[in-house]
Amino acid sequence: MTANEIKIKSGNSATAILGKIVRNQLFIPLVALLLLIAFNLITDPGFFKIALEPNSDGNMVLSGNLITMIDYASELVILAIGMTLVTSASGGQDISVGATIAIAGSTVLRIVKTQSPNISGAKFAGIIIVSFLLCVVVSAIFGAFNGALVAFFKIQPMVATLILFTAGRSIAAWINNNDNISITDKRFSYFGNFIPGISVPTPVFITILCLIIIAIILKVTNLRLYSQAVGINASSSRLNGINPKVIKLLTFVILGVCVAVCGFIKVSRTSSITYSVIANNIEMDAILAVALGGNNLGGGKFNLSASVLGAYVIQFLTTTLYKFKEIDSSSISAYKAVVVILLIIISSPFVRRWIDDMKNKREAARKGSADLAMAEAAVDSALNNIESETEKENV
Amino acid sequence: MKKFVKLLVSSALVAAMACGICACGGGTTPATQAPAPTDAPATEAPATEAPKTDALIKVGIINNDPNESGYRTANDRDMKATFTAENGYEASFFYSLKNEEQIAAAQKFIQDEVDYLLISAAGTSGWDGVLEQAQKAGIKVILFDRTIDADESLYEASIVSDMAKEGQQAVDWLASQGLSEYKIVHIQGVMGSSAQIGRSGALDEKVKAESTWSIVKQQTAEWSEETAQQIVQAVIDSGEKFNVIYAENDNMAKGAAAALDKANISHGVGKDVIIIGFDCNTWALEELLAGNWNYDGQCNPFQASYIDDIIKNGVKTKVVIMEEKGFDAKTITADDVKNYGI
Numbered sequence: 174m175t176a177n178e179i180k181i182k183s184g185n186s187a188t189a190i191l192g193k194i195v196r197n198q199l200f201i202p203l204v205a206l207l208l209l210i211a212f213n214l215i216t217d218p219g220f221f222k223i224a225l226e227p228n229s230d231g232n233m234v235l236s237g238n239l240i241t242m243i244d245y246a247s248e249l250v251i252l253a254i255g256m257t258l259v260t261s262a263s264g265g266q267d268i269s270v271g272a273t274i275a276i277a278g279s280t281v282l283r284i285v286k287t288q289s290p291n292i293s294g295a296k297f298a299g300i301i302i303v304s305f306l307l308c309v310v311v312s313a314i315f316g317a318f319n320g321a322l323v324a325f326f327k328i329q330p331m332v333a334t335l336i337l338f339t340a341g342r343s344i345a346a347w348i349n350n351n352d353n354i355s356i357t358d359k360r361f362s363y364f365g366n367f368i369p370g371i372s373v374p375t376p377v378f379i380t381i382l383c384l385i386i387i388a389i390i391l392k393v394t395n396l397r398l399y400s401q402a403v404g405i406n407a408s409s410s411r412l413n414g415i416n417p418k419v420i421k422l423l424t425f426v427i428l429g430v431c432v433a434v435c436g437f438i439k440v441s442r443t444s445s446i447t448y449s450v451i452a453n454n455i456e457m458d459a460i461l462a463v464a465l466g467g468n469n470l471g472g473g474k475f476n477l478s479a480s481v482l483g484a485y486v487i488q489f490l491t492t493t494l495y496k497f498k499e500i501d502s503s504s505i506s507a508y509k510a511v512v513v514i515l516l517i518i519i520s521s522p523f524v525r526r527w528i529d530d531m532k533n534k535r536e537a538a539r540k541g542s543a544d545l546a547m548a549e550a551a552v553d554s555a556l557n558n559i560e561s562e563t564e565k566e567n568v
Numbered sequence: 569m570k571k572f573v574k575l576l577v578s579s580a581l582v583a584a585m586a587c588g589i590c591a592c593g594g595g596t597t598p599a600t601q602a603p604a605p606t607d608a609p610a611t612e613a614p615a616t617e618a619p620k621t622d623a624l625i626k627v628g629i630i631n632n633d634p635n636e637s638g639y640r641t642a643n644d645r646d647m648k649a650t651f652t653a654e655n656g657y658e659a660s661f662f663y664s665l666k667n668e669e670q671i672a673a674a675q676k677f678i679q680d681e682v683d684y685l686l687i688s689a690a691g692t693s694g695w696d697g698v699l700e701q702a703q704k705a706g707i708k709v710i711l712f713d714r715t716i717d718a719d720e721s722l723y724e725a726s727i728v729s730d731m732a733k734e735g736q737q738a739v740d741w742l743a744s745q746g747l748s749e750y751k752i753v754h755i756q757g758v759m760g761s762s763a764q765i766g767r768s769g770a771l772d773e774k775v776k777a778e779s780t781w782s783i784v785k786q787q788t789a790e791w792s793e794e795t796a797q798q799i800v801q802a803v804i805d806s807g808e809k810f811n812v813i814y815a816e817n818d819n820m821a822k823g824a825a826a827a828l829d830k831a832n833i834s835h836g837v838g839k840d841v842i843i844i845g846f847d848c849n850t851w852a853l854e855e856l857l858a859g860n861w862n863y864d865g866q867c868n869p870f871q872a873s874y875i876d877d878i879i880k881n882g883v884k885t886k887v888v889i890m891e892e893k894g895f896d897a898k899t900i901t902a903d904d905v906k907n908y909g910i
Contacts, residue, residue: 217806219807226831226832227832228829228830228831228832230829234830236804236805236830236831237805238805241798241801241802241805245798245801342635343633343635346635347635351634351635351638351641352641353638353641353818353819353849353850353851353910354851355822355849355851355852355854357851357854362826366826366829366830367830439794442793442794442797442823442826443793443794443797443819443822443823443826444822444826445793445819445822445851447637447791447792447793447819448635449635449637449791450790450791450792450795451792451794452794453790453792453795491798492798492802495787495798495799495802496802496805496806498784498785502756502759502786502787502788503759503760503788505787505788
């Protein structure tokens with residue numbers, strides 16, 4: 174009996190560890206990422222090749238599929254940070270991020286376009302800093318506008334952000350009088366491409382910086398706890414001394430700052446802007462990243478690293494689809510949709526619960542026999558007790 | 569605390585609005601900016617304040633939203649520059665990307681008894697009724713930029729671009745370069761748009777006909793430079809060789825060039841990769857002038873002079889196809905950039 178018990182116990186702990194891994198929020202996006210990598214490796218064995226080659230500025234830079242994907246995922250990752258916080262606190266999503274990226278990018282170009290390409294390095298740095306700060310302020314104000322509608326007027330986030338979703342690109346066009354701008358200063362493209370002498374794309378550094386900053390904020394402040402509390406139950410968190418309105422507003426402002434960084438990277442990549450299509454549909458990708466990370470889109474608890482991983486999966490998928498020559502232009506969105514639907518279904522709470530249920534049932538069945546033995550023993554001892562008691566009474 | 573938050577919110581809202589207003593003010597033509605599509609049938613005040621005399625020809629102009637693209641912005645500016653009081657016109661403008669709003673505006677213009685109705689239709693169908701009304705009221709209709717599915721007798725003339733011809737010109741130019749092999753990365757616009765169909769069609773036919781022409785990659789970037797950059801980057805990463813980039817507008821060509829720069833692939837006159845763009849943005853023509861690109865096909869947004877000619881000198885042909893140029897980096901001049909850049 175003892176040997177049997179030990180066997181059951183060890184079996185339990187193994188499944189428990191496995192269960193822990195499977196139940197971990199990072200599991201699904203990680204599996205999706207591995208599947209995509211496996212798929213890419215099968216179709217193209219040289220997939221992981223990374224080369225160090227000089228680019229057109231004579232600068233040694235890293236190139237290869239992986240570098241490209243990590244590079245182009247930057248904007249999405251930064252957006253996913255803000256979107257996760259907004260989702261957690263307000264229980265809804267901001268669908269205006271693509272349009273506000275256009276506004277942010279347009280603001281940057283409005284400042285930079287006035288400068289001649291042959292100004293000195295220090296002056297150029299000054300202009301970049303000024304334009305970036307202004308774009309952060311503008312985006313934060315638009316974020317606050319969304320946040321105010323959600324927090325103070327209690328409008329559903331998707332409806333509140335629909336306003337800027339509709340008007341944002343027109344505002345972006347107005348900022349630059351609808352000019353088709355192209356910046357000729359090579360230095361402006363450093364932020365979306367490579368800084369001379371550094372072989373890793375600049376957006377990667379910017380992303381890492383953003384991740385570090387948000388990690389520190391979550392570590393040293395109560396932002397995580399407060400936004401989760403507000404997302405789970407706003408009125409009870411208010412009773413506990415948290416102001417849900419301020420927290421909601423704050424998350425939208427943080428998303429606004431994320432948007433500013435994205436807008437800055439986007440316009441720097443090509444040194445130009447097309448108001449109607451810049452960051453087209455990026456709001457959907459950002460929301461997908463949050464969902465793929467297994468976060469509840471209804472608000473409450475969140476896992477930021479899962480969202481970030483989700484963002485990488487989405488970009489990985491996009492770049493993979495661009496790689497395939499066989500995929501017809503007009504059907505690329507359909508392919509993406511099919512894969513996304515599969516991933517979202519797998520990571521949905523319903524399927525997760527179903528997997529858990531199945532596992533519990535199996536465990537229960539295995540446990541069943543052991544329980545039966547234990548039950549018999551219990552009945553035996555009870556009977557013994559009764560017998561001994563009756564004996565005592567008789568005495 | 570509550571007061572403070574209220575103050576914060578209200579100041580944020582005010583600032584956001586002020587921002588929008590400043591942005592409007594920055595424009596050179598603030599009074600003529602397009603209204604948002606939602607504040608629909610309100611037509612703008614006549615652009616000119618000149619006293620109404622019999623000499624002025626009243627025109628009602630229905631156009632798409634100038635924010636739609638650089639092409640539309642140039643088109644709108646051209647219209648505003650031509651239909652002025654000095655040229656003998658009293659013009660009213662209406663902008664919308666929605667067909668039904670445009671039709672409602674056309675009905676209003678008919679009630680206002682304009683002499684001419686100039687229409688760049690958002691959609692091709694649903695115009696018959698309103699055009700018949702115009703005909704009964706004795707108002708002449710001229711279509712520009714886009715045609716509609718209506719009987720030819722309902723309008724005086726239509727002035728259009730031939731996108732297929734634009735594509736054909738570019739392909740003919742490419743063929744004249746005499747490369748031993750053409751390996752083309754073809755970046756398309758929004759699938760199904762008339763510009764995409766026209767410009768893709770010419771290239772597709774040529775590739776089918778010639779054995780030395782092949783498509784390395786054909787993909788839509790939906791007019792977006794960053795998507796174009798990603799697509800070209802994916803081709804470069806896959807290690808496939810190519811020597812032509814055929815992008816269906818300038819912005820996508822710019823994105824493609826950025827990807828080439830990143831990977832140290834030289835492009836332009838006498839370099840490894842030929843870059844072809846369309847639309848003739850000023851900055852794109854400057855790239856041509858600098859020899860970084862090879863060819864740019866025009867999509868002429870300047871229909872106003874054609875319309876002016878028809879109104880003043882009468883109709884010569886029902887369908888006027890505008891003359892459209894293609895610029896070669898070897899022969900382009902600074903004057904061309906000034907005259908044809910949009």
